[in-house]
Amino acid sequence: xxxxxxxxxxxxxxxxxxxxxxxxxxxxxxxxxxxxxxxxxxxxxxxxxxxxxxxxxxxxxxxxxxxxxxxxxxxxxxxxxxxxxxxxxxxxxxxxxxxxxxxxxxxxxxx
Amino acid sequence: xxxxxxxxxxxxxxxxxxxxxxxxxxxxxxxxxxxxxxxxxxxxxxxxxxxxxxxxxxxxxxxxxxxxxxxxxxxxxxxxxxxxxxxxxxxxxxxxxxxxxxxxxxxxx
Numbered sequence: 001x002x003x004x005x006x007x008x009x010x011x012x013x014x015x016x017x018x019x020x021x022x023x024x025x026x027x028x029x030x031x032x033x034x035x036x037x038x039x040x041x042x043x044x045x046x047x048x049x050x051x052x053x054x055x056x057x058x059x060x061x062x063x064x065x066x067x068x069x070x071x072x073x074x075x076x077x078x079x080x081x082x083x084x085x086x087x088x089x090x091x092x093x094x095x096x097x098x099x100x101x102x103x104x105x106x107x108x109x110x111x
Numbered sequence: 112x113x114x115x116x117x118x119x120x121x122x123x124x125x126x127x128x129x130x131x132x133x134x135x136x137x138x139x140x141x142x143x144x145x146x147x148x149x150x151x152x153x154x155x156x157x158x159x160x161x162x163x164x165x166x167x168x169x170x171x172x173x174x175x176x177x178x179x180x181x182x183x184x185x186x187x188x189x190x191x192x193x194x195x196x197x198x199x200x201x202x203x204x205x206x207x208x209x210x211x212x213x214x215x216x217x218x219x220x
Contacts, residue, residue, distance in 0.1 A: 004154070035210075042198065042212040043155070058208070090154050099145065100200075102154025 003027070004103035006091050012109045019078040021106050023091030029101075031094045032074035034058075034066060036087040037105070043090065049074055081110045115199055115211040122217050129186045131214045133199030136180055138209075144175060144182045145200040149213070155198060159184070186216075194218045 007022035025032065033048040035058075045058030047066040055066050063085060067075040074093075078085055086109050092100040116134040123129045135144070143162050147155035159166060161173040161182070172185040186193055199211040 033208075040212075043210040045208050045210075048208075092154070099157050099160060100147075100155075102156070105152070105154050 004091060004093055004101050006089075006103040006106050008106050009104060010107050010109075012111065013078075013081050014111055015082060017078075017081050017110075019081050019108065019110075021076040021078075021089055021091075021108070023074045023076070023093075023103055024072055025074075025093035025101070026072065027093060027095075027101065028071065029093040029095050030071075031096075031100075032068065033092040033094075033100065034064075034074065034076045035090045035092065036060070036085075037090055038087050046076065081108075083110050086110045115201060115209055117197075117199060117211040117214045119212070120215040120217070122219065123189055124219050125190055126188050129189050129193070129216060129218075131184045131186075131197050131216070132181055133184075133201075133211050134181045135199065135201045135209070135211075137204055138179060139202040139204055139206055140179075142202045142206070144173070144179070146171070146173065146182075146184045147198045147200060149196045149198065158197075189216075189218045191218050191220065 004025045013019050034046045035043045037043050049055045049068045065077045089106045091103040094100040143160045145160040146158045148158050149155040159171050159173045163175050166173045174183040196213045196215050198213045
C-alpha cells in the first residue's frame with residue numbers, strides 16, 4: 001500500500017526558530033510536493049521536486065526552503081518561523097503530477 | 112493564468128446523486144483533470160482523473176465537455192461517509208498546478 005509519512009502530526013514552535021518538516025515516501029516516486037492548507041484558501045503549493053537535488057518554486061515559496069538529498073525524502077525548512085506560517089502542511093508524492101498521494105499533514109503553530 | 116471555481120458547499124441526503132462542478136479556464140491542453148477527497152485531519156485522497164468525455168470507476172464518474180473548461184464529479188447514491196471536501200486539480204497552460212478551493216459536501220441522513 002502506498003505510504004507517505006510526515007515526521008510530526010502537531011508541532012509548536014516559537015517565532016524566529018528554524019523549523020524542519022520531514023516527509024518520506026516508500027513508493028519510489030520521482031515527484032514530491034509541499035503544500036500549506038489554510039481555511040478559505042485551499043491548498044497552495046510551496047515547493048516541489050521532480051528529482052533528487054532538484055526543486056522548483058510553487059506559488060508561495062517566500063520564507064521556505066526545501067531539501068531533497070534522497071529520492072524518498074523531501075524536507076521543508078522554515079528558516080525563521082513567523083506567526084503567519086501557522087498552518088497545516090501537507091506533503092505529497094507522485095509518479096505523475098496529477099495522481100498525488102498525500103501524507104496525513106503536520107499542523108504547525110508558531111507562537 | 113488558469114483559475115478554478117467550485118461551489119463552496121453543497122448539501123445532500125443519503126442515496127441521492129451529487130454532482131460537483133469545477134470551472135477551469137486556460138488549462139493545459141494535453142493534461143488530465145483530477146479530483147481529490149479530503150476528510151478532517153487527513154490529507155487529500157485521489158478519487159478520479161480524466162482527459163475528456165466520461166470516466167467511471169468504482170467510486171465516482173467524471174464528466175468533461177469537449178472544450179474542457181469545466182469538469183463534473185458525480186457521486187452516485189451518496190452515504191454519510193461521503194461527507195468531505197472535494198477538490199479539483201488542473202494544470203494551467205504553463206503546467207503550473209492549480210488546486211480548486213474545494214467544495215464542502217454534507218450528506219444528511
